[in-house]
Amino acid sequence: MxxxxxxxxxxxxxxxxxxxxxxxSTLSERGHTVVQSDLYAMDFDPVPRRxxxxxxxxxxxxxxxxxxxxxxxxxxxxxxxxxxxxxxxxADLLLLQFPWWWFGIPAILKGWIDKVFAYGYxxxxxxxxxxxxxxxxxxxVSLTTGGPPEVYxxxxxxxxxxxxxxxxxxxxxxxxxxxVLPPFVAYAVPFASDEVRAxxxxxxxARLETVESTVPLPL
Amino acid sequence: MxxxxxxxxxxxxxxxxxxxxxxxSTLSERGHTVVQSDLYAMDFDPVPRRxxxxxxxxxxxxxxxxxxxxxxxxxxxxxxxxxxxxxxxxADLLLLQFPWWWFGIPAILKGWIDKVFAYGYxxxxxxxxxxxxxxxxxxxVSLTTGGPPEVYxxxxxxxxxxxxxxxxxxxxxxxxxxxVLPPFVAYAVPFASDEVRAxxxxxxxARLETVESTVPLPL
Numbered sequence: 387m388x389x390x391x392x393x394x395x396x397x398x399x400x401x402x403x404x405x406x407x408x409x410x411s412t413l414s415e416r417g418h419t420v421v422q423s424d425l426y427a428m429d430f431d432p433v434p435r436r437x438x439x440x441x442x443x444x445x446x447x448x449x450x451x452x453x454x455x456x457x458x459x460x461x462x463x464x465x466x467x468x469x470x471x472x473x474x475x476x477a478d479l480l481l482l483q484f485p486w487w488w489f490g491i492p493a494i495l496k497g498w499i500d501k502v503f504a505y506g507y508x509x510x511x512x513x514x515x516x517x518x519x520x521x522x523x524x525x526x527v528s529l530t531t532g533g534p535p536e537v538y539x540x541x542x543x544x545x546x547x548x549x550x551x552x553x554x555x556x557x558x559x560x561x562x563x564x565x566v567l568p569p570f571v572a573y574a575v576p577f578a579s580d581e582v583r584a585x586x587x588x589x590x591x592a593r594l595e596t597v598e599s600t601v602p603l604p605l
Numbered sequence: 606m607x608x609x610x611x612x613x614x615x616x617x618x619x620x621x622x623x624x625x626x627x628x629x630s631t632l633s634e635r636g637h638t639v640v641q642s643d644l645y646a647m648d649f650d651p652v653p654r655r656x657x658x659x660x661x662x663x664x665x666x667x668x669x670x671x672x673x674x675x676x677x678x679x680x681x682x683x684x685x686x687x688x689x690x691x692x693x694x695x696a697d698l699l700l701l702q703f704p705w706w707w708f709g710i711p712a713i714l715k716g717w718i719d720k721v722f723a724y725g726y727x728x729x730x731x732x733x734x735x736x737x738x739x740x741x742x743x744x745x746v747s748l749t750t751g752g753p754p755e756v757y758x759x760x761x762x763x764x765x766x767x768x769x770x771x772x773x774x775x776x777x778x779x780x781x782x783x784x785v786l787p788p789f790v791a792y793a794v795p796f797a798s799d800e801v802r803a804x805x806x807x808x809x810x811a812r813l814e815t816v817e818s819t820v821p822l823p824l
Contacts, residue, residue, distance in 0.1 A: 396653060397667045432651055432712035434615060448616045451751070451795065488718050489776030490709060493651035497712030515762055532670070543734055550776060553769045557708030576670065 387418045387598065390477035394484040394495040396426045401530055401575045401583060405590055406483050409528070412594040421473050425494045428466075432497015438464050451505045458506025470502045479524045479597060480564065482554075485575075486531040489550045499558055508562050515605060518563015525564040526597060527554055528590065534574040547571065555603060565602035567593075606637045606817065609696035613703040613714040615645045620749055620794045620802060625702050627806055628747070631813040640692050644713045649685075651716015657683050670724045677725025689721045698743045698816060699783065701773075705750040708769045718777055727781050734824060737782015744783040745816060746773060747809065753793040766790065774822060784821035786812075 391409060395402035410420050423430070434450050436442065440463070443456035457463045463471065474480065484495050491499075503509070513519050531538070531547070538547040551569055559566045570593050572578075572586040593600070610628060614621035629639050642649070653669050655661065659682070662675035676682045682690065693699065703714050710718075722728070732738050750757070750766070757766040770788055778785045789812050791797075791805040812819070 396669070399666055400668075426652075432716070433645075434711075447618055449619075450615070488715070488722065489772035489780075490715065492653075493712045493716030493719055496707070496709065496715045497651070499707050500712055503707065544776065545771075549768055550772045552764075553708035553772065557763065557769060561708075 387413075387478040388476055389413050389418050389420045389479045389481055390423065390473045391420055391481045391483065392423045392425065392495065392498060394425045394482075394492050394498075400485075401572065401578075401586075402483055402485055404583075404587065405528055405530070405572070408587055408590060409481060409483065409594055412591050413597075416595065418479075421477070423470060423473065423498070425498060430466075430494055430498060432494050432500070434497075434501055438467055438501060440464060454504035455506035455510065458504060458510075463504070463507075467501055467504075470498070471504075471507055474502060474520075477523060479526065480520075480559070482525070482527045482529075484529055486529045489544075491554060503558065503562060513563075514561050515563065518561065521563040523564045524567060524597065524602070525559040526567045526570070526593070527551070527559070528570040528572075528593075530572045530575040532574065532576055534577075538573075556605075560603075560605055567597065567600045567602055606632075606697040607695055608632050608637050608639045608698045608700055609642070609692045610639055610700045610702065611642045611644065611714065611717060613644045613701075613711050613717075619704075620791065620797075620805075621702055621704055623802075623806065624747055624749070624791070624809055627809060628700060628702065628813055631810050632816075635814065637698075640696070642689060642692065642717070644717060647685075649713055649717060651713050651719070653716075653720055657686055657720060659683060673723040674725035674729065677723060677729075682723070682726075686720055686723075689717070690723075690726055693721060693739075696742060698745065699739075699778070700745050700747065702747045703749075705748045708763075710773060722777065722781060732782075733780050734782065737780065740782040742783045743786060743816065743821070744778040745786045745789070745812070746770070746778070747789040747791075747812075749791045749794040751793065751795055753796075757792075775824075779822075779824055786816065786819045786821055 393406045413420050439453050439457045443452050484491055508519055533544060536542050537544045540546060555566050570590055612625045632639050658672050658676045660679065662671050703710055727738055752763060755761050756763045759765060774785050789809055
């Protein structure tokens with residue numbers, strides 16, 4: 387498999403960094419090819435701007451859909467966005483690794499979605515869900531939380547994490563037609579002992595080793 | 606009331622811009638004071654960085670919570686973040702106006718939350734929900750979607766929008782102790798006729814006029 391690993395943590399020595407490194411080594415050892423987008427290292431700009439487009443569809447007014455559709459048609463996304471799209475297009479598996487910030491993905495990753503999952507390229511003209519552009523690709527989401535599992539339990543103060551994950555698993559990834567695998571969640575990482583961290587790494591390794599055969603979530 | 610209006614659309618002539626302008630005029634006419642954070646106009650940087658902090662707690666490793674907690678204790682957030690926090694602290698109502706992108710808030714607004722709702726300032730040490738830092742403040746969320754109401758219906762392809770909004774209404778705003786009002790949603794704005802747009806503006810004006818007395822959502 388070709389794997390596109392999108393990694394969104396600012397600190398290489400973080401537990402997110404350890405999970406990223408484990409993904410690269412485990413997948414490579416099994417013969418897969420891993421291409422990375424290390425968003426902080428790339429200084430990825432998550433804010434949509436005129437400069438995302440080499441030519442402009444509408445000079446007077448900035449309407450993102452219009453510019454994205456125009457750029458998809460004429461191949462005039464900025465070189466950085468075009469490269470991200472090329473990585474994604476050629477991948478069999480999209481792997482997202484990030485810390486859970488404020489009940490969702492960090493801004494740098496949200497902006498990657500907002501800009502790379504562009505209208506005209508990743509969706510549009512009825513291409514979504516069962517008719518999604520990226521049918522046949524798999525997606526695996528791996529995240530770390532600050533809060534413990536209890537706070538995300540049915541009666542916990544936050545409530546089940548699956549509710550918040552739906553925006554990512556269903557709204558972003560199933561929307562573009564991907565087969566989305568059950569997410570990997572490492573809870574309360576800032577407070578986890580070395581033993582618990584080692585256990586999470588073992589669990590994640592097992593998930594990576596079976597990534598080709600894991601049954602995707604229902605749509 | 607003092608109102609902090611955080612606005613996250615890149616195009617002033619957009620319908621989001623019209624809703625923003627309506628909020629400013631309606632609230633001002635009723636004697637409220639409106640302070641804005643126009644995130645694109647400010648060129649707000651949504652990515653957490655070392656430069657968000659005037660002094661560093663840990664020079665070898667970038668751990669966001671540690672730096673935020675240290676900056677909250679020592680008053681060493683960057684001037685821009687300190688100003689955003691001052692606007693928020695003195696507000697009675699936080700009003701968020703944004704387009705619904707990929708089942709959530711745009712990256713520039715997610716980054717505003719990630720950076721301004723900082724550990725040590727907006728939460729921490731058990732201060733959350735009923736014990737939240739911003740108890741007594743109200744919050745109103747106003748958004749525009751591309752998709753029509755049908756796609757967000759119980760049997761629609763996306764499913765109810767309330768599921769996706771929970772990250773914002775509960776996870777971000779109730780988490781910090783705010784009284785969160787029912788959200789205002791203008792659906793399918795890119796495809797809306799002038800009549801439908803005028804109707805949305807009327808509905809939003811009515812919401813703004815009753816913002817002090819509207820019953821908040823249950824926690």
